[in-house]
Amino acid sequence: MAAPRLQLNVPNFRFANGRTITLPALEVHPGEIVVLRGRSGSGKSTLLHLACGVLALPPELGDAAIEAQSIAGLDQTARDRLRPRTVAWIPQRVHLLSALDVMDNTLLSFRFAGAKKNEGDERRAASQLDSLGLGALHHAMPETLSVGQASRVSVARALAADPKLICADEPSASLDRESSALVAKAFARYASAGGAMLLATHDDEFVQQLTANDASIRTISLESP
Amino acid sequence: MIIRLTRKYIESSLWTFLLAVSLCAMAIASIVAIVWLQETLEAHASRQAKGIDLVVGAKGSGLQNTLAAIYHADVPNGNIPLSAVNQLAAHPMIARTEPISLGDSVGGARIVGARNTYFDLYEATPAEGSLPQAPLDAVLGANVAKRLQLKIGDRFVGAHGLAEGGEAHDSHPYTVVGVLRPTGRVIDELVVTPLESVWIAHEGHTASTEPEVTFALLTLRSPIAMATLPRQINGQTNLHATSPANESARLLSNFGWVAVIVKAFVFALILGATLATFAALSQALERRQIDVALLRAMGVSRANVGKLLIAEALAIVVCAAAMALLLVGLAAYWLAHAALPGLALNIGFGLTVFAVAAVSAVLLALVASLPTLIRAYRLDVAAQLSRT
Numbered sequence: 001m002a003a004p005r006l007q008l009n010v011p012n013f014r015f016a017n018g019r020t021i022t023l024p025a026l027e028v029h030p031g032e033i034v035v036l037r038g039r040s041g042s043g044k045s046t047l048l049h050l051a052c053g054v055l056a057l058p059p060e061l062g063d064a065a066i067e068a069q070s071i072a073g074l075d076q077t078a079r080d081r082l083r084p085r086t087v088a089w090i091p092q093r094v095h096l097l098s099a100l101d102v103m104d105n106t107l108l109s110f111r112f113a114g115a116k117k118n119e120g121d122e123r124r125a126a127s128q129l130d131s132l133g134l135g136a137l138h139h140a141m142p143e144t145l146s147v148g149q150a151s152r153v154s155v156a157r158a159l160a161a162d163p164k165l166i167c168a169d170e171p172s173a174s175l176d177r178e179s180s181a182l183v184a185k186a187f188a189r190y191a192s193a194g195g196a197m198l199l200a201t202h203d204d205e206f207v208q209q210l211t212a213n214d215a216s217i218r219t220i221s222l223e224s225p
Numbered sequence: 226m227i228i229r230l231t232r233k234y235i236e237s238s239l240w241t242f243l244l245a246v247s248l249c250a251m252a253i254a255s256i257v258a259i260v261w262l263q264e265t266l267e268a269h270a271s272r273q274a275k276g277i278d279l280v281v282g283a284k285g286s287g288l289q290n291t292l293a294a295i296y297h298a299d300v301p302n303g304n305i306p307l308s309a310v311n312q313l314a315a316h317p318m319i320a321r322t323e324p325i326s327l328g329d330s331v332g333g334a335r336i337v338g339a340r341n342t343y344f345d346l347y348e349a350t351p352a353e354g355s356l357p358q359a360p361l362d363a364v365l366g367a368n369v370a371k372r373l374q375l376k377i378g379d380r381f382v383g384a385h386g387l388a389e390g391g392e393a394h395d396s397h398p399y400t401v402v403g404v405l406r407p408t409g410r411v412i413d414e415l416v417v418t419p420l421e422s423v424w425i426a427h428e429g430h431t432a433s434t435e436p437e438v439t440f441a442l443l444t445l446r447s448p449i450a451m452a453t454l455p456r457q458i459n460g461q462t463n464l465h466a467t468s469p470a471n472e473s474a475r476l477l478s479n480f481g482w483v484a485v486i487v488k489a490f491v492f493a494l495i496l497g498a499t500l501a502t503f504a505a506l507s508q509a510l511e512r513r514q515i516d517v518a519l520l521r522a523m524g525v526s527r528a529n530v531g532k533l534l535i536a537e538a539l540a541i542v543v544c545a546a547a548m549a550l551l552l553v554g555l556a557a558y559w560l561a562h563a564a565l566p567g568l569a570l571n572i573g574f575g576l577t578v579f580a581v582a583a584v585s586a587v588l589l590a591l592v593a594s595l596p597t598l599i600r601a602y603r604l605d606v607a608a609q610l611s612r613t
Contacts, residue, residue, distance in 0.1 A: 080527070082524070091522060093515070095516075099237075
């Protein structure tokens with residue numbers, strides 16, 4: 001088996017307000033989608049935030065490594081640099097910049113100064129939008145999109161970066177069955193191409209759609225708080 | 226991308242933006258206008274007295290003599306004998322003596338009796354015609370000629386007194402023989418005629434049997450003369466010597482409280498502009514917390530997010546500076562061409578003050594955006610994007 005894309009071992013994570021939660025140790029390998037299941041407050045989002053570097057991980061609380069490179073103890077700037085090429089985050093809250101059209105929102109991090117622009121980005125972004133049923137909406141403005149369409153743009157935004165790891169937080173929450181199937185298919189395609197994904201979801205049907213697309217799925221259940 | 230986003234953000238809160246721009250523009254324009262105007266008026270005032278170290282006139286108020294002789298803005302204390310002036314001219318400390326006679330006016334413009342060397346004092350040369358050659362020849366200052374619509378060869382009569390409505394000297398009409406080029410000095414507002422014209426016009430009107438003049442404008446040979454001569458003249462003769470520079474300074478110092486009020490007003494404007502900029506930025510961040518969180522989630526660095534927020538502050542200042550430049554430019558044009566024609570504006574000084582004010586405004590905008598930047602820096606990205 002290939003070396004894990006993500007290794008995370010934070011037995012007890014303590015928040016700034018002093019609250020502590022118990023988290024399972026986990027590994028995500030290339031080609032694998034690890035599904036996090038558990039009730040609200042069980043730590044699914046916290047695991048995602050730690051994995052994609054949005055949440056700081058003090059070394060004394062545990063370790064997280066992407067392709068064997070530890071990200072524990074990294075400062076904010078170093079963790080920002082991980083996104084979106086190394087690890088992309090699909091947040092729970094769907095949001096697009098209202099000033100930019102769909103294509104520019106998809107290419108947000110590349111268009112901004114953060115990541116270097118390359119020719120493949122635009123082609124890959126267009127391809128992802130097309131595969132998610134947004135082919136006719138490349139230049140649509142966010143206010144003209146439905147919630148489901150905006151949600152698919154945020155999925156395309158993560159996939160377009162071609163990251164080593166995607167952390168997705170309830171990506172099917174605002175999707176209808178048909179759109180959900182498109183997203184599941186796109187995730188399965190990403191994984192089969194060697195991508196690794198950490199997915200928090202309550203949506204059984206979405207998981208079934210992933211399975212139906214031959215995605216390699218492993219489920220981890222988190223303890224109730 | 227930063228410019229594009231900034232433009233869109235401004236469009237989405239146009240009124241707040243315009244309010245901040247207007248307040249900021251008023252602050253910049255007020256500062257530039259006040260500093261520039263003060264410099265211009267001081268330069269204008271000192272230019273009127275250029276080459277004149279002492280004003281010698283009848284005993285009385287020194288300030289009144291200065292206002293009457295230099296600025297032609299007051300009535301003289303009285304007349305002095307020409308013989309006394311001639312005695313002064315022989316004094317070794319005095320380089321130049323320019324006797325002038327006042328008493329009449331035409332259409333609100335003062336008629337000044339003087340020798341032709343008086344024109345040299347103001348570096349005035351004829352634009353048309355010539356300098357006076359005979360009594361009752363008159364040369365018009367540039368503004369007077371324009372205002373009274375008089376031209377070479379025209380005749381006019383002077384009215385007694387320095388204000389309009391005095392008794393006319395119908396029997397002694399003046400003939401316009403020349404019109405002066407604009408000088409930016411008080412001579413632009415005067416009608417100059419030989420000393421003898423004033424004596425002829427006032428024959429039988431004065432009690433004195435010997436020729437009189439109103440003032441002698443003196444140029445001294447050295448600063449030592451400046452220290453000793455006024456005391457000497459004031460103590461030993463019936464004349465009153467006054468330094469125009471000292472009297473002008475004394476007059477301006479009496480209006481110090483006006484400067485304090487104006488400065489307080491400008492300070493209030495600056496404070497208002499800073500608060501408006503701060504409020505605009507703060508509101509902007511409030512509305513854009515989720516945008517900022519998204520950008521950060523996408524790996525956009527804190528520095529670039531900061532640039533985005535600063536870009537909006539700079540947009541306010543740049544627009545305000547452009548508006549202020551336009552306002553001050555229009556005001557300066559109106560001042561120099563309509564309100565105070567002949568006022569020499571130092572454009573270089575005005576632009577320097579504007580540049581300093583604009584740079585200060587940029588620095589203030591950066592200071593005003595600091596709290597917003599700190600809030601953006603501390604934004605909890607995970608919390609913002611986990612809310613449903």
